[in-house]
Amino acid sequence: MAAEQGTQHWLLLRGLGRERRHWGDFTEQFSQAMPHAQLHCIDLPGNGCEYWQRSLASIPEMVDWLRNQPRPPGPVYLLGLSLGGMLAWHWMQHWPQEVAAVVMVNSSLAPLCAPWQRLKPAAVPCLIRAILQSGTAREGAVFDLTCRNVKMRSRTVMQWRTYLDDAPVTRLNLLRQLWAAGGYRAGSAVPERPVLVASGTQDQLVNAHCSTIMAEKWGAPLIVHPLAGHDLPYDQGEWLCEQIAAWVAND
DSSP states (O other): OOOOSSOEEEEEEOOTTOOGGGGTTHHHHHHHHOTTEEEEEEOOTTSGGGTTSOOOSSHHHHHHHHHTSOOOSSOEEEEEETHHHHHHHHHHHHOGGGEEEEEEESOOOBTTSOHHHHSOGGGHHHHHHHHHOOHHHHHHHHHHHHOOOGGGHHHHHHHHHHHHHHSOOOHHHHHHHHHHHHHOBOOSOOOSSOEEEEEETTOSSSOTHHHHHHHHHHTOOEEEESSOOSOHHHHSHHHHHHHHHHHHHOO
């Protein structure tokens, strides 16, 4: 994909029950790799600064909400992790004039990917624990399910606990977001804009083969990190930023 001139506005979209602060060091790493990029991290209803709202129960509703929020003029770049990737896809396909390109990280789409690929059966008990628990126990379960950088587990879980205390995500909102992700059907159309697909082979939540399936279906470039889990921006943020910067810069 040819590089664009001037400032590139990137909208960063997180996944289930996560908010802008969960990007952590990734935003700084992204800015260092792409100095001309301006990042906009958005919280969905029910998460982060929007925690007091009721989560929307479908991907189209979430995208409608996103499109009604203030954003930079002109086409924007969308980087979506997991559920965020579904949002980016839907936005691109229905309003391609508003989107320059999309990066989908450890995401999945039906009907391209089977239900047991979109959510690994072995991950279900841990996901249920994360939804039913609260405080440090919830964040520890989320970490174990999404991250492989175990050396940082204790510090990260405690940090995430402060986010949860500050902006609590209710069980009902988690279930509504899970329902939205599980029920989304993307169809079989090819992308309307350039797409980069990224995955980590150590993903414990979503089968990494989902990314391979999508990339092969669309003829899109695929980048894979052998050590990263579901939260690839956390596990291997610098690597991901370098890969995205190279993709944007090269024809």
